[in-house]
Amino acid sequence: MKMPARAAIEIQNIQTELSETPSDKLINQAENALIKFKDLGDENLSGLKAAIDSAKQKMDSLTDSVQSGLNSLKDELDELDANQTAIENRRYQSQIDEWQGKLAEARKTGNKEIIEAAREALRLAEEVHNRKLATIKGGTGCCQS
Structure with missing residues (x-):
């Protein structure tokens, strides 16, 4: 036509x-x-x-x-204020957003193996986050300045 x-x-x-x-x-x-x-x-x-x-x-x-740049500047300010918890929370949220996007893509494929791997990644990200927060709160380990 x-x-x-x-x-x-x-x-x-x-x-x-x-x-x-x-x-x-x-x-x-x-x-x-x-x-x-x-x-x-x-x-x-x-x-x-x-x-x-x-x-x-x-x-x-x-x-x-823009979001990445904003988070980077917030991290710099929090480093100056020794606020590791805020830095870790932003890192975790960014990681969760990324993995949720990957999970959504995996669901579109219908591939159960990929979907399960993305779910496991989300679970592990939460576990890592919780351990880092505990380390920060306890004042020991890798995350202290």
């Missing part, structure tokens, strides 16, 4: 905006355009779908980068 010129221009404009300055608002606008122009078929909308995926990846990457 040949794409009408008006639709082609609108889709191209959205793709261009998404590639230049991705935002949640533009992603929503692009997803609405997919619905609006669904009759044009996958072939005509593949570029827009790719632009949406790319924009989402860019947004996720920016979020991760």
